[in-house]
Amino acid sequence: MPADTVREDISKFLTSRRARLTPTKAGLPAFGGRRQVSGLRRSEVAQLAAISVEYYTRLERGNVRGVSEEILDSLATALQLDDVERAHLAALVRASNAPHRTTDRDGGTAHVRASLQQILDAMTGAAAFVRNAHLDILATNQLARALYADALDTTGQPPNLARFVFGDPRARRFYRDWDGIAHDAVGSLRTEAARTPGNADLADLIDELATHSAEFAMRWDAHDVEYYRSGQQRFHHHTVGDLDLDYDALEIPADPGLTIVTYTVAPASPCTSAFLRLRQHGPVSAEESSPRTSSSPS
Template sequence: MPTDSVREDIRNFLTSRRARLTPREAGLPDFGGRRQVSGLRRSEVAQLAAISVEYYTRLERGHVGGVSEEILDSLATALRLDDVERAHLNALVRAANAPCRVTDRDGGASHVRDSLQQILDAMTGAAAFVRNAHLDVLATNQLARALYEAALDTAEQPPNLARFVFLDPRARRFYRDWNGIAHDAVGSLRTEAARTPGHTDLADLIDELAAHSAEFATRWDAHDVEYYRSGQQRFHHPSVGDLDLDYDALEIPADPGLTIVTYTLAPTAPHAHAFLRLQDGHPVRGAGQERA
């Protein structure tokens, strides 16, 4: 990612974060009247961060050379950034100050060790797959192949979940909370783009999605960031119906950039019978091969 591009990302990120905050939300007096900007003014952010307006203006323009952790922390507090947004801002600053840095994280890794496949196969009561940070599905167990039949049914290999969400019309029925999964997918890719600047495969994926999906392009321009960690995902499976599954995303320390995603359901939970039908080998068209 060229330095100019990183600076632009910093500018857009900080601008979008201050635009969403009102003076009242930031704890500042609101004297009423018509404001010429949405959200906070630069002067108000500077006041909250205890820095000069001139210095904040430089930071917002992407000139972050030599900025201290204390200043970044004050700025993050002023803008009410959450943990994910703070990490994203720090990653952008690192990228701007060392655009050619070497990283041991390969967010676009395409190889899965045999031992990881063995772990997946041992998870007989959970749907589990390995994905990289570009949302490519690299390996699955049997139950994940049954659950994600539609997403894995693609000529593009490895299957990519962002492509499925934004380019495959089946996704809007498969994900009952499509807006939520779309937000998470874009936020995850935006986060990874800051952590691994210059990765051409990721840049190509983003360009492809933006060119073919106006929805993706709009969400990408919002500069929201997200980590996919744990929660509940609501599906509508074409063979067994509705499924509300608990998910956990488990990063693999030995393989930076790879994550095991699991879906489970308590035996007494709603939709448990449907999940059991999937586990018991309910016939599912195009279940796929041992590796996605």
């Protein structure tokens, strides 16, 4: 990622976070009269962060060389950033101060060890797949192949969840909370773009999505960031109907950039029988329909 691009991302990220805050939310007195800016003024952020207006203006323009962790922490607190946003800002600052460094994470890796497939296949009560940080699905178990049949039904290999969400009309039927999954997909990619600024494959994927999907481009420009870690996802499966499943995203320390995503059904859930019926759909063996790995993630 070129240095100018990183500085622009820092500027837009800070500006967007400032715009979402009001004096009331920030605990500042709201004086009468019409405000000419959306959200807080620069002077108000500077006041909250205990820095000068000139220094904050410099930071918001993307000039973060030499900024200390203490200043970043004060700024994050002033802007009420959550943990994901704090980590994102720190990653952008690192990228800006070392724009040409070689990244130490291959977020687009397409290699899945045989033992990982064995782990997936052993999860007979959960739908599980391995994905990389580009949201490519690299390996699946039987229940995941049945659950994600539409997403896996693509000529492009490996299948990519962001391409499915923003490029396949079936996604809006499959995800009952399509807006939520679209937010998470874009936020995950933006988080990874900051962590791996030299990742040309990821940049190509983002350019492709923004070119072909106005919805993606709009969400990308919002500079929201997200970690897909745990929660509940609501599906509508074309064969078994509605499914409310608990998900967990488990990072794999031995394989940086790879994550096992599992979907399980809560005990006594009304979706239990429908979830179990997924076993009757899709191929039994991994070789029949597992995503094929390749040297190019996108």
